Amino acid sequence: MINKIAIILLGFLLTTSINYAQKSSSKVGLSSLLISLEKTYDIKFSYSDDDIENIKIIAPQTGISLESLLSYLNDKTYLQFKTLDNKYVTVSFLNKTINICGNVLESQNLMPLALASIKVNGYNLGTTSNTNGSFYLQNVPVKSVINISYIGFKNLEISAKELFLNANCKQLYLEESSEILSEITMQKFLTSGLQKSADGSTILNTEKFGILPGLIEPDILKTIKILPGVESVNESISNINVRGGTNDQNLMLWDGIKMYHAGHFFGLISAYNPYLTKKVTVTKNGTSSVFSDGVSSTINMETSNRITNKFSGGAGFNLISADAFVQIPIKDNLELHVSGRRSFTDFLNTPTYTNYFNRSFQDNSIASNSVNNAESKFFFYDYSFKILYDLNYNHAIRANFIHIKNNLDYLEQYTNNNNSIEENSNLKQENLGARINWEANWNSKFTTNLSAFISDYRINSSDYNKDTDQFQTQFNNVLETAVKLNTVYEFSDFFYLTNGFVFNEIGVKNTTSINAPTFSKTIKEVLLKSAFYSEIEYKKNNTYARVGFRANYFDKFQKFIFEPRINIRQKLNETYSLKLEGEFKNQTTAQKIDFEDNFLGIEKRRWILSDNDRTPIITSKQASFGISYTKNKLYADITGFYKVVNGISTANQGFYNNTQNFSSIGNYKTKGIEFLINKQTNTISTWLSYTLAENNYTFGVFNPKKFANSLDITHSLSTAFNYNFTKNLKASIGGILRSGRPYTKPVDGNETLQNGDKTIVNYDNPNTENLDNFFRIDVSGSYNFTFSEAIKATIRLGFTNITDRKNTIDSYYIVDESQENNVRRIDNYSLPFTPNLSFRVRF
Known part of the structure; x- marks a missing residue:
């Protein structure tokens, strides 16, 4: 059964790769395509080389009318194609608007940045990224510049035409800033994978986990015991004592679910698999009003x-x-x-x-x-x-x-x-x-x-x-x-x-x-x-x-x-x-x-x-x-x-x-x-x-x-x-x-x-x-x-x-x-x- 599933998955992956390769191979550079179209339709395109540089599209079907051709080119590029007398076609930006998209990620660990701010400079137009770091924005002026910002990261500016929604959305990588809140946000705290966030809470990023004394894994609850004010008087992670509180005074959330059980082996091993748990935030005081329970x-x-x-x-x-x-x-x-x-x-x-x-x-x-x-x-x-x-x-x-x-x-x-x-x-x-x-x-x-x-x-x-x-x-x-x-x-x-x-x-x-x-x-x-x-x-x-x-x-x-x-x-x-x-x-x-x-x-x-x-x-x-x-x-x-x-x-x-x-x-x-x-x-x-x-x-x-x-x-x-x-x-x-x-x-x-x-x-x-x-x-x-x-x-x-x-x-x-x-x-x-x-x- 397992072998059959593996063969099916392999076949699916190979088919997908072949289809993608076929689609990719049918794309041609716009500059060479326009030269070919000039011969086919006996027309002349007027354009700037800079405007069409690096643009690739799938070649249109042969035999279509000139009107259909120009409509196709307008739809598949961020340029505007306009015929003057069925002999000359101008290619320009003019006031054309386009639809754009992108995926905002951290540059180091490629984690998505949710609620990143995406704004169009000079226009009352913008959005935010979703939980996957993705965003989509309609009717953006093609000549505009997009500003992408996120607290603790350097701003990124990119032209709208680079984000034109024509194929896959572009991956946008934000670099961590060493200037914005540098004394408040620590990118590395004690060991790699431990960080101090802007509100003072401690964050464990299990993907970046380095090494701690005695630990062979980024065990979530064992790791937080190294923080000052966090003890376990009986050595059990089921009995985490934060600033003198009992273990039942800790609010334990797993993906928003309140959990009532913390440890395997009666408290000697964390009950949560650290390799799928990407981020752990520990707050001892000044908790957000979003959270209830957990007086410690x-x-x-x-x-x-x-x-x-x-x-x-x-x-x-x-x-x-x-x-x-x-x-x-x-x-x-x-x-x-x-x-x-x-x-x-x-x-x-x-x-x-x-x-x-x-x-x-x-x-x-x-x-x-x-x-x-x-x-x-x-x-x-x-x-x-x-x-x-x-x-x-x-x-x-x-x-x-x-x-x-x-x-x-x-x-x-x-x-x-x-x-x-x-x-x-x-x-x-x-x-x-x-x-x-x-x-x-x-x-x-x-x-x-x-x-x-x-x-x-x-x-x-x-x-x-x-x-x-x-x-x-x-x-x-x-x-x-x-x-x-x-x-x-x-x-x-x-x-x-x-x-x-x-x-x-x-x-x-x-x-x-x-x-x-x-x-x-x-x-x-x-x-x-x-x-x-x-x-x-x-x-x-x-x-x-x-x-x-x-x-x-x-x-x-x-x-x-x-x-x-x-x-x-x-x-x-x-x-x-x-x-x-x-x-x-x-x-x-x-x-x-x-x-x-x-x-x-x-x-x-x-x-x-x-x-x-x-x-x-x-x-x-x-x-x-x-x-x-x-x-x-x-x-x-x-x-x-x-x-x-x-x-x-x-x-x-x-x-x-x-x-x-x-x-x-x-x-x-x-x-x-x-x-x-x-x-x-x-x-x-x-x-x-x-x-x-x-x-x-x-x-x-x-x-x-x-x-x-x-x-x-x-x-x-x-x-x-x-x-x-x-x-x-x-x-x-x-x-x-x-x-x-x-x-x-x-x-x-x-x-x-x-x-x-x-x-x-x-x-x-x-x-x-x-x-x-x-x-x-x-x-x-x-x-x-x-x-x-x-x-x-x-x-x-x-x-x-x-x-x-x-x-x-x-x-x-x-x-x-x-x-x-x-x-x-x-x-x-x-x-x-x-x-x-x-x-x-x-x-």
Whole structure:
């Protein structure tokens, strides 16, 4: 079947090439054609050689009348042919208008530039490029000049006749400007593929990705952890902590779809294939009013939106999984992008898999027992596809789908109090998402985008204990749909007005059932909310400003929340720039952490929905101010921030203390300073990042009411050194040193207490102790080589924790009567020394 498809595709490509070649070969130069026509029709053409230079057209049919001939020539060229007395024909521009088109691309990576400004100099005529960078404009004076501009790029001027719509539209390449907003927009930040955008957000361009310590791929969520203020206290990318926030406070978007699942292998690998995800934008503060949710950060992932009309793709593998992606042109205006990845961990064990597995299963149901035998079957996969269809030059439709899944079957036999116990657990976790959007460029000033998405997340867990014949299940499902209309109006080259409306529905279902004793509980919540947002954006020379608001209405609660946003950046001189950011945000979903029914401890989190009572709407207020320095490829930035998040619950903080099962509403306040310095040369990029922060809870149920946040990392220091030996050979080494996270110890001398007929740990005041400092050094290297002009490859090696340091990332206590004080401390450790390797081919 595969061979047949390949033969069909090959035949299609050969036929297309032959047809194109035949068409191309039938074109002739206009100058030689006119000489031939003069003999055939016994006429004389009067023209300037410069006017007809380099013009080629398909020769007209023979035997047609002179009137039909001139009509044909007028239609197929931007010139005007006019007969005087059926003997002489003048060839001129006069006041003729033509239709033009083009494709605006970045000169370096050939990515399309959407909403580039296309204007006809001296005329009230213009348009903007669509999502593919394409534009089309009618009735343009043939002698006019077209000005093409885009913020951060050099303007391009080109004559209208060079863009004449007669065959294929011309590719127009804009070069990045080193002058416009040069101190605000960094084209290379830390490593190639990382950039600073005009609004201060960090952009990861996976196509340009260079190298980072320990990484063998441009793993989206692992990469952003190098940014100051971004931590992962338990080393998991499913637990990204931005400025002291929990992981569920990050808004995760994939092509406009809100995602509720971030990681494969229970957080050790990003769930999003980086080789089809072209651009990732990370915003910590000053978020655009276009986005809601995510009181700590917004992580916006975008796939390629450009129709390339070129068959291309890539494939590769590492020591955990293999993947492939392909871009398939179907028609000139229709293209399909497909990607897929699957682990081979269910039939092949590698050293990387063994370390990942042991790391994930430290905190499981048999942590305190003697294991006799264990069998596991684990695998994950993800796939996505995207359909790109251009109705015409001003209207484009995009439809995309993604499916992410983890599957685990675990059979264990262990000894507990001299009893042999057999237990079987199963866990299935997946997220499906789909979206369709229609982008329309109505004129050179006004653009709209109408979209709708659905996101379906579910986790299904079961556990069977053969000794007690007890079977228990847990099910968590989030179903979200949204419809959104976004409009952009360009007042001028410097002012842009964005408005939009969103209608959103979220449903969350949680089910727990046990057969012995018989118990079943189902909780389902549905929330309708709508929002209107508006913001104005100003970009000129040394100033960038974006000011807006978002008005949210919650139908069930009849509640209104108003959220102002601000983001200002001002270049003071050639070296220094200032930035000011502020935002109000809210979110209605959070994750509850289960302690009792933890199913091996590998996935304890369940999504819940706000009820405006026991689970209120989470709100945040944040402000930050900073100054940056740029000179001679030396970049330094220092930023102070202050954030308050209200409406958090004890249920989603993961407390290990006497009130861990109580429900109480509180807040956390975090403040700190982020510092980054980065020096680059042609072969070296080295940086040092430091964050000093203080993060405290306030909960009325505790004594004392104010205490350290479980995510409080007072000091965090990271550094790295990248070196390019050659254009193709690169290496990177880096280290992380940070304070240990807070934890709670039992009361000294009174470690346990009775709670009815059950003995529990008697914890002391919460989070008064700190784990030992975390320290890790990672190394990686990459080499690019070429099989042919069309096929290129990359091999990468990565080594995590090369010193094999045993870092404690979490600690808690359990009751153990065999111990002298009846409690035993359980420590969770980070990854030990772990190698990994990847090999990729691109075509």
